[in-house]
Amino acid sequence: MLVERTDTTDVTAPVHGMWQALSARDWDxxxxxxxxxxIYLDMPVGPAAAARGPEDIVKRLKIGLExxxxxxNFPGLMVDNGVDVMYEHHEQWRWAGGESATLKFVTVHKVRDGKITLWKDYWDMAALADCAPxxxxxxxxTADMSWVFDATGLV
Incomplete structure (x- = not known):
């Protein structure tokens, strides 16, 4: 059954914007x-090692990406139901030593009032570990782990 949307809010706009900023590593x-x-979490790691709030989420992201x-980030299919946004995409990671990895993701975001309130990344950690230095x-x-938030029961 096709459901007609009656709202005019584009929940994909903040998701597109956030991923463009992340691809540029524009943390602010x-x-x-x-x-x-x-709340942000990598699903392979689980909710006990989530991050909560913009500053802590950026601390978490910087550990891997900085x-x-x-x-x-290479855009792919994005679908939404007016609140939840599913985004199929892939990322290219390159290290100074010449190693590289192409990682396939499905990311689920929840958007409320134009802001992302939940961000869950589903990906293959073994694929990264196989290619990483x-x-x-x-x-x-030795990374700053002050961002760790246990989101068990919240996601």
Whole structure:
């Protein structure tokens, strides 16, 4: 059954904007698309290692993306139901040592009042680990982990 949308709010606009800002690694601009209570989590890791709020989400993102020599998001299919946005896309990660990975994602966002309130990334962590430099996981041991938020029961 086809449901006609009666609202005129484009919930995909903040999602598109946030991903463009992330692809540019414009951390300040990324934050402008996130609600103050937004929860971000990588589903392969689970809700116990989520981040909450724009500043902590950016801290979390920087751990993986800031050290890269190159990072780019490539847009794909985006569908929504007026609140939830599903986005199929892929990312290219390049390290200074020449290693690279192309990671396929499905991301689920919840958007309310023009801001992203929930961001869940579904991806294959083994695909990244297979391509990353040998020190990739060890580098997490010295990273700022002050962003960790246990979202168990909230997502």
């Amino acid at each position: 601009r990324v934050q402008t698309y996130l609600a103050p209570d937004c 050290p890269l020599a190159g990072y780019q 040998p020190t990739w996981l060890a580098d997490f041991a």
